[in-house]
Amino acid sequence: MKKFMTMTRQFRDDETGAAMVEYTVLLGIITVAVIATVILVGAWITGQWTTLQAALP
Incomplete structure (x- = not known):
């Protein structure tokens, strides 16, 4: 359970996805x-x- 809580905190604090967006x-x-x-x-x-072409004879 402690590992799961640590992973969720890391995911919450990770802002690389927001910066990428x-x-x-x-x-x-x-x-x-x-x-x-x-x-x-x-x-x-x-x-x-077109203006130049029209001006030339």
Whole structure:
């Protein structure tokens, strides 16, 4: 019984799982931001390229 209580206390006090979840959420937010930035910059470059092509004879 003492071993079981020791294991439950260790499990309760272990915060590596919570930290892993926090880092995963943070990584997800950063990934979404990077993808959105790439899409927006790509659209801007496409617009600039189209304007340049239209200006050339």
